[in-house]
Amino acid sequence: MTTQPLTSADLDARFSELFDRIAQGSIDREQNRTLAHEPxxxxxxxGFTSLRVPRRYGGGGITLPQFFALLTQLGAADSNLPQILRAHFGFIEYRLEGRDETLRERWLTRVAKGETVGAATSERSNSTHNSVxxxxxxxxxxxRLDGEKYYSTGTLYADWVSVAAHDADTDINVIVATHAPGVTRSDDWDGFGQRLTASGTTRFDGVLVAEEQIVSRYKASEPRRDSFMTAFFQTVHLATLAGITQAVQRDAVAFVQARTRTFGVPGRSSPRDNPLVHRVVGRLASLAYSTQSIxxxxxxxxxxxxxARQAGHATTDDYIAVDIEAYKAQQIVIEQTLEASTLLFEVGGASATSEARQLDRHWRNARVIASHNPATQREAAVGRYHVNGIAPDERFSLPHEAQAARTDAARADLGESVQ
Known part of the structure; x- marks a missing residue:
């Protein structure tokens, strides 16, 4: 293994052919609903799944900007795949945030060998309820682990599953093997997009768990101000959306270059020479540039x-700032990706709607990704933060009096009357 850090050029050379191979089969998988086990x-x-694992554990040790650039490229090849692996990459980051070296050594060395981790955290019931x-x-x-989770994205493809459970008053995160007795994974995800993510049900029926499989105990109601995991998970979605805008641009260009007649023009009239088509493709290229840049x-x-965290000088305000930045980015990237995936159809007539082309998958997939997190609530959170100085989600964990005190202090800082 080389001792030199991997450069972005190294990574592009290493994975470009693989991304091309994944892209070549994406339409067939979409049409036939063939789960992406092979990709x-x-x-x-x-080694893609261990790129964020530090080298001392056997991984690639790449930076976050390098990682998200590659994830965007993977999203352009097939947007199902970044989401399939979202929980896996989050598991790596969470271990990197933690200070338990025994846990890091145990699990990151497994990941470095190619093992992957899915998640079973969300349920169909009230989001504050944990039935497992x-x-x-x-x-x-x-x-003994018993219960059921839905929206367990990627777990059908994984070797392990990270489960949100509880025992009496404590919330617990445990890791169990996906093939352990009592674990049942179902591909019952019925969303109209991201159809291959297997974001369906995982059931646990008397699954035996050893003490070392319990990786954390916590109180879900307690605010966490020392983590950037919310921003990280959101950035995975945003990289996937940026990948979709790249795929939209790619497919628009390929469609135009293969056509010999512009919509509504009789005879032979190449769309390649049509300034209106140029304008559409120019807009798509600009949207792809914007989302990738964000x-x-x-x-x-x-x-x-x-x-900053590794150096020991990350502050609470630093974590809040990156959450706010992620929430702002979410508003723009979602809007621009949905615009691009709709505008795509302006490069052609009815032939662009052919099922064989599956161009509609870009909008469907983008819309489903955009629906996974409450963009409208987060936009309101950004406004509340700037107006009243209340950090995202803090209003759900602070007593009313503490919220009022924080709001009054923020207004005082702005020179306003709080009477």
């Missing part, structure tokens, strides 16, 4: 915060 195996074998229970099994001296800027902020 996931390619990514594991190539962990209880000690007196017969074995181990723990992701690059946000990933650089995450990298700076990661380095």
């Amino acid at each position: 996931v195996q390619w990514l594991k074998a190539s 229970a962990l209880a000690r099994d007196d017969a074995t001296g181990r723990f 992701v690059a800027s946000l990933s650089a902020s995450l990298q700076r915060l990661r380095e």
Whole structure:
């Protein structure tokens, strides 16, 4: 293994052919709803799934800007794949944030060998309810995991699953093997986009869990101001959306170059020479540039915060600032990707709507990704932060009096009357 850090040129050379191979099969997989088991195996074998693992554990040790640039390229090849691996990459980052070297050593060395981790955290019921229970099994001296999760994206493809559970008053994160007795994974995701992410149900029926599989205990109601995981997970979505805008531009150009007649013009009239088509493609290229640039800027902020944390001087305000930046980026990238995936159809007539081309997958996939996190609530959170100085989600964890005090203090700083 080389001791020199991997450059962006090294990474492009290493993965460009693989991304091309993934892109070539994306339409067939979409048309036939063929789950992406083979592409996931390619990514594991190539070392892509361990790129963020530090070198001392056997991974690639690349930076966050390098990682998100590659993830954008993967999203352009097939937007299902970044989302399939979103929980896996989040698991790596969460371990990097943690200070337990035993856990890092145990799990990151597994990831470096190609093992992947899915997630089972969300449920169909109220988002504040956690129905999966962990209880000690007196017969074995181990723990027993029971319950059900939905939206367990990527778990059908994974070797392990990170589960949000509870025992009485404590919230717990446990990791179990996806092929362990009592684990059932179902591909019952019925969304109209991101159809291959297997974002369906995972059930746990008396799954035995050893003590070392419990990786954290926490209170879900307690605010977390020392983590950038919310921003990280959002940036994965934004990189995927930026990839979709790149794919839209690519497919628009390919469609135009293959045509011999402009819509509505009889006879032979090449769209390549039509200034209106040029304008549409120019707009698509600009949107692709914008979304990619926003992701690059946000990933650089995450990298700076990661380095500040490692140096021991990251502050609460630093974490809040990166969350706000991610929320702002979310508003623009979603809007621009949906614009691009609709505008795409202006390069051609009815032939652009052919099922064989699957051009509609770009809008469907973008719309589903955009729906995973509440963009409108986050836009309001940004406004509330700037007006009243209340950090995102803090209003859900602070007593009313504390919220009022924070708001009054912010107004005082702005020179306003608080009477």
